[in-house]
Amino acid sequence: MPQPRTSEPGSHPYLRAATAGIRHHTRSLNRSPLPHPVDRAQLDTLHAHLTELHRLIDQLAQTARPPHPGAGRQLAAAHTRLWQAATDIHAAFHLLPATSTRTTECRPEELPEGPPFLTICQRHLAAGHIVRRKTTPTDLHRAPHTTSCVR
Structure with a gap:
C-alpha cells in the first residue's frame, strides 16, 4: 500500500x-505468532493519541x-467522530480486567497501576469539556455519515 505524501x-x-x-x-501486533490480548496500557496510549488528534x-x-466553509464542516464532522472513538476507547479501558482487586471506576487515585501524571480518566474529562463547548449533544449521538470521493 503506498504511503500518503505530504x-x-x-x-x-x-x-x-x-x-x-x-x-x-x-505491524508488530500483526507479526506476533501468538495473539496478545489488549491491555490497559495500550488503550491508555491509544486514547492519548486520539485526544491529541x-x-x-x-x-x-x-x-x-x-x-x-465546506472543508471546515468536514473537519468538524471528523472532530466529532474522533471524540466518539475516544469515548469508546475510554469505555473499553474500564471493561478490561483490572490487574488487582481494586475498583475500576473513573477514580484515578484508585487505578490498579496507580495514578500516573495524567490518567485516561483525567484526559477524557478534560477533552470532554472542550467537546461540550463546541458540539451539541445531538451531533455527538448522530450516526456518522458516509461520503464518496468526487475526484
Whole structure:
C-alpha cells in the first residue's frame, strides 16, 4: 500500500513521526505468532493519541472554516467522530480486567497501576469539556455519515 505524501518534505514532522509509530505498533501486533490480548496500557496510549488528534483536528477546523466553509464542516464532522472513538476507547479501558482487586471506576487515585501524571480518566474529562463547548449533544449521538470521493 503506498504511503500518503505530504505537501512538503519537512511539513508536520511530529505528526509524521506519530503516524509512523502507530504503523510500527500495528505491524508488530500483526507479526506476533501468538495473539496478545489488549491491555490497559495500550488503550491508555491509544486514547492519548486520539485526544491529541482530536485537538489537532479542532485547530485545523477553526482555521479552515472562514476561507473554506465546506472543508471546515468536514473537519468538524471528523472532530466529532474522533471524540466518539475516544469515548469508546475510554469505555473499553474500564471493561478490561483490572490487574488487582481494586475498583475500576473513573477514580484515578484508585487505578490498579496507580495514578500516573495524567490518567485516561483525567484526559477524557478534560477533552470532554472542550467537546461540550463546541458540539451539541445531538451531533455527538448522530450516526456518522458516509461520503464518496468526487475526484
